[in-house]
Amino acid sequence: MEERKDRATLLGLGFEEAELRLLGLWEPAVGPAHTLAEAYIRRSNKRDDVTTLREHVRDVVRQAMRDGKSIRHVWFEQRSASKAYVKREEFDGAVTAVLEGLSKTLYVWKTDRLSRRGMGQVGLLLDEFEKRGAWIFSVIEGLDSRTGRIMFAWLSERAREEAKDISIRTKIGIDAHKAEGIWPGGVTPYGLICVDGKLAHGITEYGFARPIAEALLERTVPAEIAADYNGRKIRTRKGKLWSAQGIINMAHSVSWAGLVPNRERILDEFGNPTDKYHRSSTPLMDADGHPVECGEGVVDYEEFLTIDGIFKSRSRPGTTIGNRARGQRERVAIIAGFFNCPYCGGPMGNGGTNYRCNNRINKGETACKGISVARPQAEAAMGELWLNHILNLPPESPTIQNIARRWLSYQDPAKEKRKKTVSAALDNAVSRQMKLNKEYFLGASKMDEREYENLRDQVAAQIEGMKKELEELSAETDLTPLMDPQALLRLWENGGVDGRRKLLDATLTKVVLQPLPGDLPEGEKAPSITDRMLVHWRDTAGRSDAAEAMTAVMKHRERQIASVA
Structure with missing residues (x-):
């Protein structure tokens, strides 16, 4: 039987094999989705040592056993739950497992371990879970999202307010220490x-x-x-x-x-x-x-x-040399960021007229013996390889679909920006709704019932409208027009530097330039740049040789000439 994917995490938390077997966390959990569950454990501060975290896992497992569930996977991470810019890979993995139907329940030790970003985020998550007949259970509060959605909303907003208070107290403390000449923390400078x-x-x-x-x-x-x-x-x-x-x-x-x-x-x-x-x-x-x-x-x-x-x-006005305030200049190198040196494995950067090993340039010969190649020839060879690879893929290929999605996102950045705007506005509207309810039911406000109901209906209408717009913005766009390889070829030819980089990013992970062979037999030509470029495609398909690449490109160009004629 295969090993549990979270075994290394559980052993890293200090569990012994015997206890994991008692908890049902040693062997992979199998069974129908309604009998399986995900467990999300988050360490929020340094006071949560591994002993505390192990107890969190035990609490969650005991609750799952009472509910007749088996924990399919324990997702553990040390991330903030209040900062929108922090990507929580383990949390996303737990949610994705439920949304994809691998299980029907997500257990969290406490609501604030789920999220500190308020009901705007938690509400959307509960909506998606309800569509799939799934739910969230908070162990410490004994809260089931199927019967306690209102309490989930209140606790989520309270966790959000606590996060704001923590942020304010932390900032005041750091500023006070800095003013007194106390090192603010973090990594000290070298020496x-x-x-x-x-x-x-x-x-x-x-x-x-x-x-x-x-x-x-x-x-x-x-x-x-x-x-x-x-x-x-x-x-x-x-x-x-x-x-x-x-x-x-x-x-x-x-x-x-x-x-x-x-x-x-x-x-x-x-x-x-x-x-x-x-x-x-x-x-x-x-x-x-x-x-x-x-x-x-x-x-x-x-x-x-x-x-x-x-x-x-030493700085030069109008260039990036010595000018830290100029910002990022416009890209002119198509393969920069994908090209790797065969000797050290490090990146090869744009040297103006060529691509060259960054480690050799910045760290000296001790770091790498270095390699370079002319930029125009390398980019032309990359174009041939990419076109040939795309022509050999079926329209239903995941790579074709990935290219189409990324290209639509690249072509329509306003849509992505609008999604962020609506999401932030939704968070704000839900927060106002919670404050309105708190003010009317618990506060000392003189607001009468008619005024409360009028304000409540207005905010509810705003929330409903924002949810609908966010759902429409998140809906999958019809990718059919872009799933034809011939259409993608036209995108490459007309995409410019940024467009071609987007297409490469959707298709491959890296390109390694193989060195020239040392001694060649007399009369034998050195391999071309196309032959020396080892491409790691995302779909793991191997690349064809240069002759096939050129044949595919020439056929495409012949079709173009014929269509014009």
Whole structure:
């Protein structure tokens, strides 16, 4: 019998085989969907150690046994349930298992472990479960979504408000510590450690970090420093090779100078914070306009400004060289991001007229011997291989369908943006509905019954309209017009750089450029670029040789000429 897919997770939580057998979690659970269930366990904070998490699993399993269910899979993750930008793969996996009919029940230890984003998200999830005769059960609250949907709504909104309070308290605490010159937390810069809330020189790393600073002050280019350290087998904190960009990023950090960084969080289009920050090389200033120190640094503030000035002197206006504020330039390389070096397995980037190994350029010969190929020839060969592969696929191929879906999304970004807008508005409307009910039934409001019913009906109509619009936006678009390989060929020819990159992304995972053979027999030609490109297609189908590729492309072009004539 095959092994349970979640066995490694359960053993990682500290369960022994004997206990897993008693809990029915050692062998795979089998049976009809109505007898099976998914268990979602989420660690929300550091206080939830593995002992606590094991007890959560036991509570869920005991409840499932009382309900006559077998746990098909235990989904465990350490993710926030309140941040919209955090993707919860395990939660999505548990939900997908129920929606696909593998089981009919989703157990959670407590409602706030399910979601802290309010009834806007939980309500839609319950709607989808009800369509399939499935439900959610919260063990601690003893809450069944089939009979306690209103309580689910109330608890979900309460969890959402708690998340807001936690966020406010955390931000106030971090800001207060930063103002007092206390290290705000996180990974310390290379060469430094945190001791009692202050930065201090690290015994091991500082001896290597300071020479980097001195070399930068002497105007040595970062690539030369990286190659020197790699050649002397001096590794980064994580045991990896040094890169020029890594040294630049390190020197740009004000924390490397022992100062508190002044970082601002990036907001999404609705004004909500994300997990990304604006890259800033400015320190936090006190009331007198002086930078706030949080201990020792590898460089002092004057040296930091000198290094920053050296970097700026090398920048070129209108280019990305040394210009951190310019943003991302328009792509011109079709295969960048898919191309891999055969020696180190790393990416091959755009070198202007060619594709070349990034590790060789940024980390030196110690990292990789390197390889390069002319960009026009490589992109022409990639086009031939892609066209041949598509022509050999049936219209019902998953790859053809995947291409069609991605292309529609690429062609209609407004629809995706509208889905996000409507989803956010729905969350807001459901929150207002909960507050209205709370104010009328539990608050000290003088609102009369007619006014309450009028407001309630208005909000309910808004929610219903938003749900309907969201359902329409989420409906599958007719992909038939794009599922013809000939139509996809026309998309390639007219797609431009961005369009072709979208088509490649939907079709393959990577391309490895094979090196030229060392010694060839006299009179034998070297293999073409097309023969040297090993493509990893998403549908796992192997590629045909160059002759077949050229034949397929020529037939397509002949058909085009015939149609014009």
